[in-house]
Amino acid sequence: MSNDVAAKLAAEAAVAAKAVAVLSTEQKNIVLQSFADKIRQATPTILAENRAEVAEATANGTAAAMIDRLTLTAERIEAMASAIEQIIQLPDPVGLTRQIEQRPNGINIAKRRIPLGVICMIYEARPNVTADAGALCFKSGNAVILRCGREAIKTSLAIAAAMRQALAEHNLPDAVISIVPDPDRNLLLALLKQDDYIDLVIPRGGEGLIRFVTEHSRIPVIQHFKGVCHLFVDASAKPEMALNLLINGKVQRPGVCNALEGLLVHQSIADSFLHKVAAALAENHVKVHACAQSLPYFSGASVIAEDEFGQEYLAPEIAVRVVADFDGAIAHIDRFGSQHTEVICTEDQANADRFIATVDTAVVMHNASSRFSDGGELGLGAEIGISTSKLHAYGPMGLEALTTEKYVVTGVGQTRV
Amino acid sequence: MSNDVAAKLAAEAAVAAKAVAVLSTEQKNIVLQSFADKIRQATPTILAENRAEVAEATANGTAAAMIDRLTLTAERIEAMASAIEQIIQLPDPVGLTRQIEQRPNGINIAKRRIPLGVICMIYEARPNVTADAGALCFKSGNAVILRCGREAIKTSLAIAAAMRQALAEHNLPDAVISIVPDPDRNLLLALLKQDDYIDLVIPRGGEGLIRFVTEHSRIPVIQHFKGVCHLFVDASAKPEMALNLLINGKVQRPGVCNALEGLLVHQSIADSFLHKVAAALAENHVKVHACAQSLPYFSGASVIAEDEFGQEYLAPEIAVRVVADFDGAIAHIDRFGSQHTEVICTEDQANADRFIATVDTAVVMHNASSRFSDGGELGLGAEIGISTSKLHAYGPMGLEALTTEKYVVTGVGQTRV
Numbered sequence: 001m002s003n004d005v006a007a008k009l010a011a012e013a014a015v016a017a018k019a020v021a022v023l024s025t026e027q028k029n030i031v032l033q034s035f036a037d038k039i040r041q042a043t044p045t046i047l048a049e050n051r052a053e054v055a056e057a058t059a060n061g062t063a064a065a066m067i068d069r070l071t072l073t074a075e076r077i078e079a080m081a082s083a084i085e086q087i088i089q090l091p092d093p094v095g096l097t098r099q100i101e102q103r104p105n106g107i108n109i110a111k112r113r114i115p116l117g118v119i120c121m122i123y124e125a126r127p128n129v130t131a132d133a134g135a136l137c138f139k140s141g142n143a144v145i146l147r148c149g150r151e152a153i154k155t156s157l158a159i160a161a162a163m164r165q166a167l168a169e170h171n172l173p174d175a176v177i178s179i180v181p182d183p184d185r186n187l188l189l190a191l192l193k194q195d196d197y198i199d200l201v202i203p204r205g206g207e208g209l210i211r212f213v214t215e216h217s218r219i220p221v222i223q224h225f226k227g228v229c230h231l232f233v234d235a236s237a238k239p240e241m242a243l244n245l246l247i248n249g250k251v252q253r254p255g256v257c258n259a260l261e262g263l264l265v266h267q268s269i270a271d272s273f274l275h276k277v278a279a280a281l282a283e284n285h286v287k288v289h290a291c292a293q294s295l296p297y298f299s300g301a302s303v304i305a306e307d308e309f310g311q312e313y314l315a316p317e318i319a320v321r322v323v324a325d326f327d328g329a330i331a332h333i334d335r336f337g338s339q340h341t342e343v344i345c346t347e348d349q350a351n352a353d354r355f356i357a358t359v360d361t362a363v364v365m366h367n368a369s370s371r372f373s374d375g376g377e378l379g380l381g382a383e384i385g386i387s388t389s390k391l392h393a394y395g396p397m398g399l400e401a402l403t404t405e406k407y408v409v410t411g412v413g414q415t416r417v
Numbered sequence: 418m419s420n421d422v423a424a425k426l427a428a429e430a431a432v433a434a435k436a437v438a439v440l441s442t443e444q445k446n447i448v449l450q451s452f453a454d455k456i457r458q459a460t461p462t463i464l465a466e467n468r469a470e471v472a473e474a475t476a477n478g479t480a481a482a483m484i485d486r487l488t489l490t491a492e493r494i495e496a497m498a499s500a501i502e503q504i505i506q507l508p509d510p511v512g513l514t515r516q517i518e519q520r521p522n523g524i525n526i527a528k529r530r531i532p533l534g535v536i537c538m539i540y541e542a543r544p545n546v547t548a549d550a551g552a553l554c555f556k557s558g559n560a561v562i563l564r565c566g567r568e569a570i571k572t573s574l575a576i577a578a579a580m581r582q583a584l585a586e587h588n589l590p591d592a593v594i595s596i597v598p599d600p601d602r603n604l605l606l607a608l609l610k611q612d613d614y615i616d617l618v619i620p621r622g623g624e625g626l627i628r629f630v631t632e633h634s635r636i637p638v639i640q641h642f643k644g645v646c647h648l649f650v651d652a653s654a655k656p657e658m659a660l661n662l663l664i665n666g667k668v669q670r671p672g673v674c675n676a677l678e679g680l681l682v683h684q685s686i687a688d689s690f691l692h693k694v695a696a697a698l699a700e701n702h703v704k705v706h707a708c709a710q711s712l713p714y715f716s717g718a719s720v721i722a723e724d725e726f727g728q729e730y731l732a733p734e735i736a737v738r739v740v741a742d743f744d745g746a747i748a749h750i751d752r753f754g755s756q757h758t759e760v761i762c763t764e765d766q767a768n769a770d771r772f773i774a775t776v777d778t779a780v781v782m783h784n785a786s787s788r789f790s791d792g793g794e795l796g797l798g799a800e801i802g803i804s805t806s807k808l809h810a811y812g813p814m815g816l817e818a819l820t821t822e823k824y825v826v827t828g829v830g831q832t833r834v
Binding site for chain 1: 512524534778
């Protein structure tokens with residue numbers, strides 16, 4: 001039963017994907033504008049569905065942070081629509097062709113960007129993902145299957161209905177944007193087996209969701225388990241710059257994956273620098289988990305055991321460790337980092353170069369805040385997800401990561417000798 | 418037990434990968450030359466192991482084609498060593514940095530190529546893959562775990578031993594190139610769960626092996642199920658060119674994945690062209706599976722039912738179908754193609770462009786033989802595999818496909834507003 005539903009959904013999306021793949025940039029942009037318009041027009045309906053879901057979630061005792069993510073307002077719906085209008089402005093990667101070479105036998109080799117086909121987005125209680133993912137997949141020439149969590153399903157269905165109305169008015173199949181109507185786990189499992197039709201699965205949510213999807217999927221999965229980002233303050237760092245990077249990285253928005261979760265300090269500057277760190281963190285009400293050596297600098301800090309490093313606090317809390325040298329910092333990150341974002345603060349260019357070359361992470365930064373590690377800040381324009389595994393994409397993923405390249409070979413009848 | 422062995426193998430490879438990742442191109446090339454030298458020196462040992470395995474396979478009644486793939490000679494070992502010397506000549510993708518942009522806040526965004534980490538190659542009775550994969554993974558800065566089939570395991574161990582001797586002489590860990598000593602299926606299953614250590618699995622072999630690996634792997638898998646390649650001869654094709662592409666594609670080496678398995682002929686030229694096709698295929702002893710409309714042209718051909726199209730004959734056999742028009746050809750390929758290589762022969766540039774844009778395949782060709790669809794012919798220098806799924810790589814994969822890109826962000830202390 002679940003298998004039949006999943007196979008039908010996936011097969012229809014695969015057919016619909018062919019219709020989107022051949023649209024011109026201009027055609028896609030017209031439909032995207034219509035997505036934005038229809039979402040604006042549907043504001044009352046979307047809000048009504050959302051109010052009911054928020055009430056239900058509140059009655060069920062759902063955590064405040066999740067209620068906040070779930071809740072829409074007229075302003076948030078307007079932001080959704082204008083985000084789609086920003087996607088219209090982004091360059092379309094589909095069709096870009098790069099010349100590779102002309103071979104001695106005269107055949108000409110090029111590579112051309114094409115859509116992936118069908119993307120399956122799996123997310124929890126974030127209704128805005130419905131609009132974002134729908135628009136990004138459409139702009140990159142793909143069909144999308146949206147699988148939203150139980151808490152936000154009615155809101156998401158209302159948003160998707162607005163976009164599907166735009167599709168219908170432009171004679172495009174409904175299945176260009178499908179939404180799984182039933183958040184049943186068996187149906188999710190059945191979807192994850194549709195590797196004949198679905199090209200990529202992008203889960204967004206907690207580590208548990210991502211592990212579940214990875215374990216059960218026969219389709220390639222973009223993995224983004226967590227963000228345990230470190231700032232390493234090297235011996236030659238400017239203390240003021242290092243403090244700014246620390247406070248910005250930890251305090252500006254502590255609950256996100258590019259927030260800092262660990263501070264590593266070169267022991268040669270530990271004494272002078274940690275006094276300043278203690279004052280700045282105290283002023284910003286950040287709780288410190290300190291290594292034995294740094295503990296005396298922080299009043300009210302708790303000591304952290306070796307195996308307690310590497311936690312994703314997602315809160316105004318940070319682990320602090322004094323490292324003996326550059327290699328100590330690298331070793332710590334190797335063991336406890338999450339291949340998301342790692343930052344060095346140093347005035348020593350050789351150390352910066354070595355850090356950039358050595359550290360195993362999707363985004364490596366020198367003298368810049370970890371908070372820049374997202375699609376918008378890195379210039380992608382919009383982000384469909386972040387990959388912390390190295391296949392296909394590594395780091396924040398924009399439109400290009402929703403495409404691949406095919407080889408285009410042209411000749412005048414050459415045959416192989 | 419299998420789990421412990423697999424975890425140890427994978428964890429050691431992950432440590433070794435860090436040692437290879439930081440080698441310069443010059444250092445890697447010196448070690449690669451040593452791989453070639455040691456393999457040449459080990460010729461007597463490799464041949465002795467191989468003779469024993471060939472004898473055993475012959476006694477077990479193994480098919481002639483497999484015996485041929487398994488058998489090494491002094492010449493084949495020399496070819497292995499000189500293939501490694503060709504890999505030395507290839508450009509090293511690791512470290513290549515491309516500037517993305519400078520953001521308005523002054524941070525600078527670049528992307529730099531890095532190795533994937535640990536590659537697991539799973540293959541059957543082809544001992545030359547041991548040397549090829551060992552050298553390609555090494556040149557691209559990765560560690561490799563080789564899992565060779567039962568028939569060729571002793572030969573492969575002898576080849577790997579030669580390469581590991583070279584590693585030892587250059588103070589590199591053994592685990593840079595590991596070989597799974599036991600072709601036990603439980604051990605393979607356990608390896609496929611080591612997603613904490615292994616970054617990519619590349620199976621090379623029959624469709625059954627690839628389905629088994631895909632189904633059981635928690636690690637991303639490069640999929641290459643089969644090659645069902647078509648030549649579409651359009652109304653405006655030059656008949657002589659079309660015949661040359663047909664015979665080259667089907668006859669030059671019928672047992673490989675880029676050989677033609679289907680001929681599609683535009684009905685407006687069917688009568689004149691099929692007479693020539695029949696003569697040419699008969700002369701080359703190619704068996705024809707003909708659609709009802711083309712059947713009368715081929716003496717001795719069998720008629721093919723609709724659901725019998727799409728077979729990978731890997732033999733001097735071909736399916737022939739007359740299609741009503743261009744769209745009929747695209748529809749046939751959509752249904753029966755394998756996303757490997759598709760060829761159009763036409764003098765009509767608009768049709769060529771439309772074919773290139775529309776057909777869903779890793780390699781699309783206009784007026785060139787499907788036999789060019791491999792790494793060497795497309796200018797990659799060497800090929801580690803072919804991907805017929807769109808993630809990470811699509812089509813023949815060379816050194817670049819064994820790497821990924823990380824973001825490198827540099828600033829002067831910028832923080833996020």
